[in-house]
Amino acid sequence: MAFKKQDILKALETITAPGEGKSLVESEAVKNIVIFDKEVIVEVTIANPTLQAKKKVEVEIMKAIHENVDQKIDVKVNVTSNTKNEEYKPEKPKVPGIKNIIAIASGKGGVGKSTITSNMAISLQKMGFSVGILDADVYGPSTHLMFDVANAKPLSVEIDGRSKMKPIESYGVKILSLGFFTDANQAVIWRGAMASKALNQMIFDAHWGELDFLLIDLPPGTGDIHLSIVQSVPVTGAVIVSTPQNIALADAKKGVAMFQTENINVPVLGIVENMSYFTPAELPENKYYIFGKDGAKNLAEDIETAFLGEVPLVQSIREAGDVGHPVALQDNTPLENAFTEITKNTLTQLVKRNKDLPPTDVVRITTMSGCSPK
């Protein structure tokens, strides 16, 4: 089990320094690495002085060394902070050119988060905004399928002497997805640290150009990836997607609570209800509330957040997603209107959020101009 300092450094490169958007090595947090036979001592200094942040870094270092170098290494980690508790104000790095970042989340899987994200992006694009989607769903990225670019591979472009990843463009929306980097037939297990690194690269090392909105399609649940994203990018607001079913609502509530915790503190713009009722194509006036009625609307009211709108369960939504042509691309249909309504309501909440809350380091949207479909 011979290993060198270089192997340890390589493993530490997979870990993002809390609140820095860079790896522990890049941010010069690694102060010393001492190796004695099967033992390694890693000394790290981070800005965040909280016990929680120190513990998280310690656990991540152990995991990264065991997974990337050798399971049998005896790892000792010494994490110190160079900031006093009362002085610490986490710096969220800005993403040049991106005015607003909206995270789309759901507690439960399969409730239609990617469907809502894709169609909102199309509605925003039709309204005249420049839009990008970052598909951060480590369990099953699907944006590349919904936009009919499953086999595309992002190229690299030279920007100011640096090589940057160029998002793939479809229907006027720029897309980067973990799905571009994995084989569709292979089950890829993105471990927390690797996924965070890949996502950080897709945000900071990509040439998004000027964007009014970057929509981030998060994985379902409330895990590591969510924490990593909200710690490394200034998320303007979060939209939560749920079906009206109790089990989905309970998870949606946890999702809202996660964004509202003190450490994360990302404003929740509201809740979208998907699969609100079923409407058969041949009986468009009939509504069957198969997952319950008004569940997400009631939840929004209970937790005092906005209800952004509802989308019925319709076969054509599923079909449109499968063939890579989101339904919001259609003109003057009830479904296009439903997504336009949800998008407008989200923008209204965004304007309100930027007016009510202290300025942040993201550029604020202060008017609704451009918010009517072309």
Ligand SMILES: Nc1ncnc2c1ncn2[C@@H]1O[C@H](COP(=O)(O)OP(=O)(O)OP(=O)(O)O)[C@@H](O)[C@H]1O
């Ligand atoms: N309103 C709807 N009507 C009909 N089918 C829908 C609707 N919303 C989503 N679907 C379909 O349900 C399936 C799951 O949707 P989607 O992938 O958007 O969910 P998700 O929450 O992103 O899933 P995951 O948890 O895997 O990320 C897809 O096949 C999609 O086409």
